[in-house]
Each structure stands twice: as C-alpha cells, then as structure tokens.
Amino acid sequence: MQRSERPTIKDVAKAAGVSPTTVSHALNGKGVVRRETVERIERIAAEIGYRPSPVARGLQNSRLGLLALVIRPLHSLDTFLPTGVDYFLRMAGAASLAAMEHGYSMMLVDDPTRPGAPFSALAADAYIVSEPFENDPVLTLLAEKRIPFVAVGADPARPGEFVELATRDREETVLMLEHLRDAGAKRIALVSGTDRNAWNLQSELAYREWCEANGQDPIMESFPEVDGEGIGPEAVLRLFVHPRAPRPDAVFCLTGRHAAGLMRAAIEAGIRVPEALLVAAGSGATQNRLSRPSVTTLDLNPEGAAQRAVEVAVQLAEGRKVTGSMTVPPATLTVRESTTRQLPAG
Numbered sequence: 155m156q157r158s159e160r161p162t163i164k165d166v167a168k169a170a171g172v173s174p175t176t177v178s179h180a181l182n183g184k185g186v187v188r189r190e191t192v193e194r195i196e197r198i199a200a201e202i203g204y205r206p207s208p209v210a211r212g213l214q215n216s217r218l219g220l221l222a223l224v225i226r227p228l229h230s231l232d233t234f235l236p237t238g239v240d241y242f243l244r245m246a247g248a249a250s251l252a253a254m255e256h257g258y259s260m261m262l263v264d265d266p267t268r269p270g271a272p273f274s275a276l277a278a279d280a281y282i283v284s285e286p287f288e289n290d291p292v293l294t295l296l297a298e299k300r301i302p303f304v305a306v307g308a309d310p311a312r313p314g315e316f317v318e319l320a321t322r323d324r325e326e327t328v329l330m331l332e333h334l335r336d337a338g339a340k341r342i343a344l345v346s347g348t349d350r351n352a353w354n355l356q357s358e359l360a361y362r363e364w365c366e367a368n369g370q371d372p373i374m375e376s377f378p379e380v381d382g383e384g385i386g387p388e389a390v391l392r393l394f395v396h397p398r399a400p401r402p403d404a405v406f407c408l409t410g411r412h413a414a415g416l417m418r419a420a421i422e423a424g425i426r427v428p429e430a431l432l433v434a435a436g437s438g439a440t441q442n443r444l445s446r447p448s449v450t451t452l453d454l455n456p457e458g459a460a461q462r463a464v465e466v467a468v469q470l471a472e473g474r475k476v477t478g479s480m481t482v483p484p485a486t487l488t489v490r491e492s493t494t495r496q497l498p499a500g
Contacts, residue, residue, distance in 0.1 A: 161204040169198045221253050221467050222261045222278035223460075224292055225470075226285050229265055230349050231380050232394065238411065238440035245284065245456035252464035258471075260464075267291045280471035282306065282463045288350035300472035305354040306463050306482065317470065319463055320481045323356035328453055329487055330406050330434055331364050333450070337493045339404035339432050343373035343393055345385075345416065346408050355409055357436065373399045382411035383441070386419030404432035404493075410439030413449050417492065427478040447491030458483035 172191065180195040187195075225242050228234055234242075246262055251261040258279075266275035276295075281303035286293050288310045296303045297316065305318040321432045334342050344361045346354045349408045358374065365372045375392050377385040389412070394401050407413035413435035417427055425431050427447055435442055438451035459482040470478045 156207060160198075161202045163204070165202060166195065166199050166204050169193050188277055215242060218277060219258050220261055220278045221249075221258050221464065221471065222263045222275075222281045223249050224263050224265070224273050224281060224283045226287055226290065226292065226351070227349060227379065229287075230378070234264075234374060236382065236411065238414075240440065241437055241454065241456050245460045246461035249282065249464055251280050252461045253468075256464065256468045258464075258468060263399035265292060267295050276301065280304070280467040282460075282467050283359050284459075284463075285351045285353055288355075289460055295330040302467070304463055305468060306459055311353050312351050312352060317476060318467065318480070319459065319466065321352055321356075321459075322482060324360035326436060326454070326485045327357045327360035327406075328364055329338060329485070330436060330452060331361065333487060333489070334404045334406060334493060335368070337404075337428075337432055339402075339493050341373065341402045342404040342406060343369060343375065343398055343402035344375045344406050344408075345412055345413075346374070347379040348376050349379055353436075354408065360475060361406075371399060373397075373402050377412060379409060379411075382409075383415030385412050385417070386415030386417075390419040390423050390425075391415045394420070394423065403430070404434070406436065408436040410437050410442045410451060412436040412451070413451075414439060414441035414445060417445065417447075417449060428495045432495065438488070442490070450490045450493040451488050453486040453488055455483045455485055 163174045163177050167177045170177065172195065176187060176191070177195055180192040181199065195274050223246060225245065228242060250260040261274070261278055263275050265271065276299065279302070281301060283290070283292055283303055284306040286307065287308045289312070290309050293303070293305060293309055293316055303317065305316055307321040308314065308318050309316065329344060344358065346358055348354070361374070362372050373393070375389060377389065392398070393405065405416060407416060413433055417433045420431055420433070421427060427433055434450040434473055436452050437454055442449035442451050462479065462482065465478060466476055
C-alpha cells in the first residue's frame with residue numbers, strides 16, 4: 155500500500171538500525187561515519203523515498219539557493235493582476251529565468267513585514283526590492299536582519315544608503331516631454347500617482363525643472379494608482395472643465411491605466427485626440443496598445459532591470475563584491491496615434 159506520509163529521517167534510522175543523528179551526518183557529509191554505513195544509509199533512503207528537507211539543508215549550509223522578489227507597487231493596488239498591466243509579469247518572469255541561469259530559484263514575496271507573513275518570506279539568500287516607498291519598512295527589516303538585498307530604485311528618504319540600481323525616472327520624463335513638444339504641444343500637463351516612490355517623486359521634479367527651462371507654468375495632478383482608468387472623469391474635470399491653470403494641449407500620465415482613462419473621458423467630453431489633445435503614458439498597458447487612437451508609451455524594459463538585479467543579488471548572496479553597471483537599462487519610446495498630429499507646413 156502506498157504511504158500517505160513523506161518518509162522521515164527517523165524512518166531511515168529505523169530501517170538502517172542506526173540513530174537519526176548518524177543518518178543526518180551520513181547524508182550531509184558531517185561527523186565521522188564509516189563509508190560502508192554511509193552507503194547503506196544512502197541506499198535505504200533511496201529505497202523508501204526519503205529526501206532531506208531543502209530548507210533544513212540550506213540552513214545548515216547557510217545558503218538555500220533561493221532569491222526573493224518584492225514588487226512594492228503591488229502593495230498599493232487592490233489586486234496582484236491589474237487589468238492590462240504586464241510590467242509586473244514581465245519583471246517577475248525575467249527575474250525567475252535569470253535566477254535559474256545562475257543556479258538559483260526565485261520566490262515572489264508580497265510584504266515580509268506584514269502581520270502573519272510566513273516564515274518563508276524571510277528565508278531567501280538575497281532579495282530584490284523593486285521601487286521601494288519612502289522610508290520603506292521592507293528595506294528597514296532586511297537591513298536590520300542583515301539579509302542581503304538590492305533595491306531597484308532608491309528609497310526617496312534614504313538615497314544611496316543601500317545597494318541599489320539607479321532608475322532613469324528623470325531621463326525618461328524628459329524624453330517624453332520633448333517628444334510631446336516636438337509633436338506640437340505648447341502646454342503639457344503631468345498626471346502622476348500618489349505612491350511616495352522615486353518614480354513619482356523624481357518624475358515630478360524633472361517635470362518642474364523642464365517647465366522652468368521651457369518657459370511653461372507646471373500643470374500637475376495626482377491620482378492614486380489603484381484608481382486606474384477610473385480617474386478619467388475627475389482628471390478631465392480638473393484639467394479642462396474647471397482648470398486651475400490654462401488648459402493643456404498635451405497630458406503625460408505616468409501610468410498606462412491613468413492615460414487610458416483620461417483619454418477615454420476626454421473623447422467623451424468632445425476633446426479630439428490627437429487633434430486637440432496629445433496623450434502619452436510613462437508605462438504602457440494593453441489598453442494603450444488596443445485603444446483607438448492607440449496611446450504613445452514608454453517601455454521601461456523590466457526584463458533588463460530584472461536581469462541586472464538578479465546578477466547583483468547573486469553576488470550579494472555569495473558574499474562577492476558587486477561589479478558591473480548599477481543603473482537599469484534605458485527605456486524605449488513607442489510612438490502611437492495619440493501623439494501623431496499633422497503639423498502645419500512651414
């Protein structure tokens with residue numbers, strides 16, 4: 155009859171006529187056990203289907219061969235699968251495959267600081283924390299426990315305090331603003347999120363600096379990331395119906411879902427895109443590719459960022475000096491219909 159429970163070290167010890175300690179020493183290469191006894195124990199363990207716990211073995215060897223990925227923006231959303239957003243899936247998939255290339259497994263972790271978090275949430279050899287918040291408690295916990303980690307993007311309150319891959323938030327903001335200007339925009343508004351992370355804060359700073367350098371008063375609005383496309387009516391109300399500043403002729407939304415919602419609401423209000431209004435996003439969603447007009451976006455290359463983060467995490471896990479680039483790869487501008495306007499000749 156098939157056993158209903160996994161064989162234990164005690165089962166092996168009983169079958170071999172030795173103590174559990176002898177079995178442990180034989181299978182883990184510790185202590186002094188005669189070669190004949192080791193071979194007999196290994197044979198019996200194989201016959202009854204005993205496999206040493208990888209967690210226990212990893213704790214003994216001080217390394218599990220396991221990395222963990224914590225994608226912090228997911229913490230402020232109401233789902234781990236926001237409709238249309240593939241950025242997180244692309245990052246997690248690329249990180250998992252890159253870890254396998256280095257002989258590691260990858261574990262996706264929600265938030266190891268939350269009450270009731272399982273023991274496994276802090277069992278990895280090294281961590282990747284993507285887009286941490288200001289004074290992020292995850293970074294604080296890992297640092298206090300002396301668990302190696304690399305942040306993708308700085309903690310805005312503690313830049314440079316931890317090992318981090320620098321993101322290109324300001325560079326990407328300028329890239330999109332200059333594209334909108336070259337496409338004919340005179341008054342560009344920025345719609346950012348409310349998460350206190352480097353992406354929002356650095357993009358807002360770059361936008362203000364760009365406006366000052368280009369003689370434009372800033373036109374800024376912020377909405378929670380969790381609201382997604384639902385921001386559309388309120389954004390149109392603030393920017394076009396009851397504006398606090400001159401109405402913009404272009405809007406740069408940092409998130410693709412915000413851009414999709416704003417454009418739909420603008421069109422429903424009779425604002426023609428791209429003829430009267432240019433719309434662009436700092437990170438794309440499926441909605442941006444499939445809508446009509448389709449929306450110009452930045453591809454932030456999460457695969458490249460994930461692969462580099464894994465390389466750094468492996469170096470940290472193995473106690474090696476971190477070498478190589480400490481900046482994420484550049485983003486790519488994908489121009490679509492929402493910013494393609496026929497400019498007058500001359």
